[in-house]
Amino acid sequence: MxxxxxxxxxxxxxxxxxxxxxxxxxxxxxxxxxxxxxxxxxxxxxxxxxxxxxxxxxxxxxxxxxxxxxxxxxxxxxxxxxxxxxxxxxxxxxxxxxxxxxxxxxxxxxxxxxxxxxALAGFGLTEPGAGSDAGATATKAVLDGDEWVVDGAKQFITNSGSEITSLVTVTARTGTRDGRPEISAIVVPVGTPGFVAEPGYDKLGWHISDTHPLTFTGARVPADHLLGERGRGYAQFLATLDDGRVAISALALGLIEACLEECLKYAGERQTFGGPIGRKQGVAFQIADLKVMADASRALTYQAAAMKDAGITGQRFKQAASVAKLYTSEAAVTATRVATQVFGGYGFMEEYPVARFYRDAKILEIGEGTSEVQRMLIARSLGLPVE
CATH class of the missing domain: 1.10.540.10 (Acyl-CoA dehydrogenase/oxidase, N-terminal domain)
Incomplete structure (x- = not known):
């Protein structure tokens, strides 16, 4: 292709x-x-x-x-x-x-x-006791007449508490089906009594992003705020994450490219031992590795995006999305470590962007499915009976 x-x-x-x-x-x-x-x-x-x-x-x-x-x-x-x-x-x-x-x-x-x-909207999935194990969702929604009554808590929810946030879609238990929790998705508008976006987190990175824990205490919304089919909330979430993994791969790709750009500039300007540090193999080889990471990440990301645009769904796309997300997010973490090393002591100073890059990178291996989850999904797609 x-x-x-x-x-x-x-x-x-x-x-x-x-x-x-x-x-x-x-x-x-x-x-x-x-x-x-x-x-x-x-x-x-x-x-x-x-x-x-x-x-x-x-x-x-x-x-x-x-x-x-x-x-x-x-x-x-x-x-x-x-x-x-x-x-x-x-x-x-x-x-x-x-x-x-x-x-x-x-x-x-x-x-x-x-x-x-x-306006912005968030998606409330993760809970204090249910991260990668989304099936362990404890938030509940009970149908009372023509209203859903939502009780529970969510955490690490992006775009959920800004001044222009208008709603959050939350996953909640709405009953049981075949002995298993029935998970549905329900839209809860901002301003609903009982819905509170708690103070934002003090995070390692992504300082500019809006991220909050959410609590729901008897929050009532109309029955028509059910999103999709009742009991299909978990499946809807999984489908949403497939696209999101490719998008996170694109975000990680941008970070790798930024590291490469900053290191190339710095290696040509920084003088040691009578010349620019870019002359030294120890530095030049690290920057060469950044180029390899960028090109490989770009190929995986664009391939997965092209599959989405071509209407390729099912296991092929899921595998491509997980491969792109896994490789590119881990490459981004490595790239920021390399960039910080190239900058030496200056890389440890907030005066230079590579320090921010280093802080921002780690979450890429966690959000929208951890690296461990991606490896599990890839292994399963290869026919391995991994649990």
Whole structure:
């Protein structure tokens, strides 16, 4: 397969790259220091059409392909991972579940503002006792007349407590089926009594991203806020994650490319022993490795995105998504370690972006399915009876 991007894709990449360098890059160090979530920039991303890339035109989207979304995430991620994940989660976890599983009325009610970037949505899956083991969900939703009553807690939820967050889709037990918990997805709008976005986390990285724990205490929503078929919430979540893993791979790719770019520049400027450090094999070989990581990650990411655009589903796509996510996220962690080493003592200083890159990288191996989960899924796809 040929993964050469079209002229339209390259032109679009240039637009997003220019936006990221003009609107984000000059401020990102201060935002990171202040843990500031720049709502005005998020709205500007909406004005640029980034949140509506893959949404239908009838809801204000552009109906573009999945590759375009990955390119946008990659380019934002080259400048700042937090802004990249804001877009990735806003589309993949906020918009896509409603777009894919929602009724016509639900789409008309919620998609226009989300697609335009006037509002954000989160997806509440992870709980204190249910991370990778999503089937252990303890949050419950009981149908009381024509309302769902939601009780429970979620954690690590992106885009869930900003001033423009409008709703969160949560997975909850709605009963049992064949002796197993019945997991359904329910939309809970912001402002629902009993729904509280707790204070944001003090995180290792992604300081600019909006992330909160959520609590639900007798939170009542209309029965028509059930998203998709009752009891299919877990399956819907798994389908959502397949796309999300490719998008996280694109985010990681952007980080690797940023490390390569910064190291090339620094290796040509930094002088030791009478010349630039780029002359030294110890440095040059590390930067060469960054190039290999970037090219391999790009190939895996674009391949998986092309499969999505070609309508390839099922096990082939699931495997490609897991392979891309596993390799690229782990390569990004390695790349930031290498970049910090190339910068030496300066790499340990917040004055230089590689320090932020180093902090931001680790979560890529955890979010949207840990590396261990990806290895398990890949092994199963190969026919191994792994538990």
């Amino acid at each position: 040929d993964f050469e991007l079209s002229r339209e894709h390259e032109d679009f990449r240039h637009v997003v790259r220019s936006f990221a360098r003009e609107r984000i890059a000059p401020h990102v160090a201060q935002w990171d220091k202040d843990h500031h979530f720049p709502v005005d920039v998020v709205r500007a991303m909406g004005d640029l059409g980034l949140f509506g890339l893959t949404a239908p035109e009838e809801y204000g989207g552009s109906g573009a392909d999945f590759t375009s979304l990955c390119l946008a995430i990659e380019e934002l991620g080259r400048v700042d991972q937090s802004m990249g994940i804001t877009l990735e989660a806003g589309v993949g976890l906020g918009i896509n579940p409603i777009q894919t599983f929602g009724t016509a009325e639900q789409k008309e009610r919620w998609l226009p503002d989300l697609v335009a970037g006037r």
